[in-house]
Amino acid sequence: MRYLVFAANWKMNIGPVEARQYMRSFLDAGELPSGRGVWVFPPAVSLQAVAQSLAGQEHIVAGAQDIYWEPKGAFTGAISGALAAQAGARKVLIGHSERRHVFGETDADTGKKMAAALAADLQPVLCVGETLEQREAGKTLAVVARQLEAALGTKTRGEVTIAYEPVWAIGTGKNATPKDAADVHMAIRRWLTDRGAKVTRILYGGSVSLKNAEDLLAEPEIDGVLVGGASLDPHAWAELVRTRSA
Numbered sequence: 001m002r003y004l005v006f007a008a009n010w011k012m013n014i015g016p017v018e019a020r021q022y023m024r025s026f027l028d029a030g031e032l033p034s035g036r037g038v039w040v041f042p043p044a045v046s047l048q049a050v051a052q053s054l055a056g057q058e059h060i061v062a063g064a065q066d067i068y069w070e071p072k073g074a075f076t077g078a079i080s081g082a083l084a085a086q087a088g089a090r091k092v093l094i095g096h097s098e099r100r101h102v103f104g105e106t107d108a109d110t111g112k113k114m115a116a117a118l119a120a121d122l123q124p125v126l127c128v129g130e131t132l133e134q135r136e137a138g139k140t141l142a143v144v145a146r147q148l149e150a151a152l153g154t155k156t157r158g159e160v161t162i163a164y165e166p167v168w169a170i171g172t173g174k175n176a177t178p179k180d181a182a183d184v185h186m187a188i189r190r191w192l193t194d195r196g197a198k199v200t201r202i203l204y205g206g207s208v209s210l211k212n213a214e215d216l217l218a219e220p221e222i223d224g225v226l227v228g229g230a231s232l233d234p235h236a237w238a239e240l241v242r243t244r245s246a
């Protein structure tokens with residue numbers, strides 16, 4: 001049986017008080033089906049609340065949405081990998097499209113953040129994806145390969161998790177078709193295995209919802225989903241993580 005990952009990216013929503021209520025509702029919905037993992041990425045202020053709610057859970061873990069690459073010091077507003085880990089993060093998103101396009105994060109920044117994540121024992125989830133303009137110009141694979149190389153270098157470590165999130169699909173209600181996503185996932189997987197990655201997990205993100213999750217997850221290339229808007233309600237999220245899969 002395939003292991004499927006359901007990752008919730010809360011973005012700038014759900015403070016610590018709400019996070020405890022959310023996790024209570026989500027966990028009250030019952031045990032996860034076997035062969036599934038849930039990764040929750042709350043805003044940094046809610047990390048500890050989420051992590052504490054997850055004590056004793058094996059397949060549900062918390063992660064940070066971003067870290068800065070320096071280990072500590074005078075960097076107002078930033079958090080390091082070690083601080084995120086201390087608050088209970090086990091994972092971290094690196095290079096999310098909003099970090100790149102709203103906050104101006106560069107490919108080189110993602111490389112430094114990947115290294116910082118590994119140094120802090122956080123498992124990185126590297127986000128890649130093309131804009132609509134790049135897709136229409138036929139540059140999707142070139143853009144994704146450039147983002148992979150900048151973040152991972154030419155040799156990859158044993159285990160890698162990538163989230164393929166086409167920028168035009170994020171928060172727009174327009175998801176990539178399972179076939180479109182699968183084509184890019186296949187190219188990413190080839191890129192990674194050519195460079196020595198052993199276990200690769202590639203999630204799809206961009207307007208995933210209760211309506212399209214089953215079709216997306218039926219595609220063998222898609223190992224899970226990274227979900228923004230449709231993860232904000234604990235009841236709907238509890239339903240989404242129980243999506244039937246072929």
Ligand code: PGA
Pocket residue numbers: 009165169170171172173205206207208226227228229230
């Ligand atoms: P969305 O966001 O599900 O709201 O499109 C996904 C993401 O940005 O990770």
